Amino acid sequence: MLFAQEGPEVKLQKTIEGVIDVLYEVDESVTVEQKREEILAVLGQSFSFDILVRRTLGRNWEKLDEQQQMQIISLATDLMIHSYTREFKQGVRPTITFEKPLELSKSKIEISSILALPDVEINLSYRLARLESGWQVYDVIVEGISIVSNYRKQFDAHFLKKDGDALIDQLEAKLAAL
Amino acid sequence: MKPGRFIGLSFFLCMGLVAGSLIHAQDEFLSEEDLFDDDFEEIQTIADPLEGLNRSIFKVNDFFYMKILGPVAQVYHDITPDPVENGFYNFFDNLKYPIRLTSNLLQFKVEESFQETGKFLVNTTLGVGGFHKASNSFPALNPPVEDFGQALGAWGFGEGFYIVIPFLGPSNFRDLVGRVGDRFPDFVATPWTVLDDSQDRFIVSGVDLVTDSPRLMYRYQAFTESAIDPYEAMKDGFTQYRIQQIKE
Numbered sequence: 001m002l003f004a005q006e007g008p009e010v011k012l013q014k015t016i017e018g019v020i021d022v023l024y025e026v027d028e029s030v031t032v033e034q035k036r037e038e039i040l041a042v043l044g045q046s047f048s049f050d051i052l053v054r055r056t057l058g059r060n061w062e063k064l065d066e067q068q069q070m071q072i073i074s075l076a077t078d079l080m081i082h083s084y085t086r087e088f089k090q091g092v093r094p095t096i097t098f099e100k101p102l103e104l105s106k107s108k109i110e111i112s113s114i115l116a117l118p119d120v121e122i123n124l125s126y127r128l129a130r131l132e133s134g135w136q137v138y139d140v141i142v143e144g145i146s147i148v149s150n151y152r153k154q155f156d157a158h159f160l161k162k163d164g165d166a167l168i169d170q171l172e173a174k175l176a177a178l
Numbered sequence: 179m180k181p182g183r184f185i186g187l188s189f190f191l192c193m194g195l196v197a198g199s200l201i202h203a204q205d206e207f208l209s210e211e212d213l214f215d216d217d218f219e220e221i222q223t224i225a226d227p228l229e230g231l232n233r234s235i236f237k238v239n240d241f242f243y244m245k246i247l248g249p250v251a252q253v254y255h256d257i258t259p260d261p262v263e264n265g266f267y268n269f270f271d272n273l274k275y276p277i278r279l280t281s282n283l284l285q286f287k288v289e290e291s292f293q294e295t296g297k298f299l300v301n302t303t304l305g306v307g308g309f310h311k312a313s314n315s316f317p318a319l320n321p322p323v324e325d326f327g328q329a330l331g332a333w334g335f336g337e338g339f340y341i342v343i344p345f346l347g348p349s350n351f352r353d354l355v356g357r358v359g360d361r362f363p364d365f366v367a368t369p370w371t372v373l374d375d376s377q378d379r380f381i382v383s384g385v386d387l388v389t390d391s392p393r394l395m396y397r398y399q400a401f402t403e404s405a406i407d408p409y410e411a412m413k414d415g416f417t418q419y420r421i422q423q424i425k426e
Contacts, residue, residue: 054213079406080404108208120393129208129212143419143422150414154406154414157407
């Protein structure tokens with residue numbers, strides 16, 4: 001129903017709280033893989049990882065075949081989730097304060113939040129675009145640093161000297177070491 | 179006008195408005211393709227003519243952080259109760275007030291200068307010599323952290339090229355100059371130090387580094403742990419972070 005639709009900030013807030021719930025779940029029987037699936041499912045409500053990963057690859061996307069593209073989306077998604085959820089896993093469940101959305105353009109907004117941990121506060125901003133499927137996060141900015149742009153710089157540097165298979169190997173090795 | 183014709187005209191008028199608003203609504207949606215490549219024109223890339231040398235220093239620094247500073251930070255964190263750890267961190271942070279004040283004044287940030295001074299006074303008195311961050315209870319006493327490098331940026335000096343400083347990490351030419359500028363109002367560093375003995379200065383600086391080490395290591399690992407190219411990740415992260423700080 002049109003009038004029952006919640007605003008993007010409410011939806012985002014629910015998503016983030018949902019992720020923290022999963023991260024602080026104390027059920028010992030839940031495996032790492034199950035937790036990953038749960039986080040991915042919750043984040044998927046507000047985050048489009050296809051868009052996030054495609055944005056990190058930029059023009060390098062065209063240098064990959066279809067199979068490489070699928071593999072890199074999956075591996076880079078895991079790496080980005082690790083990078084993003086790291087901020088929430090500081091021993092004590094953090095509290096988050098969301099600010100009102102800031103309109104960047106007709107179809108884009110930015111929602112800032114402050115993640116409060118016992119001895120530090122972290123500024124996290126989310127950039128969302130209005131797609132036909134609803135508002136989706138297309139970039140996350142941690143303390144002024146765009147995660148998408150940061151990975152994009154790394155991927156650009158990678159493709160200057162190496163190819164898609166080498167990137168897949170590197171992503172797999174990185175994830176295995178985490 | 180006949181009622182029938184009026185109804186018909188109204189119907190077409192309404193349909194026209196509905197169609198118009200639908201077209202407008204469709205315009206407001208973006209497609210995934212729209213997002214794949216936009217926004218990147220605003221992202222700045224820093225020149226890195228010393229990349230070979232920088233990467234070598236980065237490797238040495240990485241060894242130092244992971245093998246020496248990291249374990250020190252871990253031991254310090256493990257054996258020090260949280261309130262004491264935070265207390266020492268707050269104490270040394272409070273001592274850096276003259277650097278922040280000078281940098282605010284150099285940018286003519288009068289309100290922030292008063293806020294910094296209020297923060298220092300509150301933390302030094304109510305916060306028992308700066309060990310407790312009493313200013314946290316006063317939202318007005320929380321100005322952005324300033325340094326001389328930011329003041330230079332605000333004056334219009336470009337960042338120059340990227341530099342990795344041995345043991346200190348990422349920087350650029352402007353911030354390297356800024357680091358020298360930060361020494362002047364610093365209580366501990368030369369030339370205008372209150373500690374005459376060089377051994378005392380070394381010990382105080384060492385204790386300051388250790389108290390700061392858990393936070394430094396947290397941020398360092400946040401970047402390198404999930405990076406496929408930690409050098410590039412750090413370079414871009416530092417550049418974006420400094421641009422944001424200068425904007426504030």
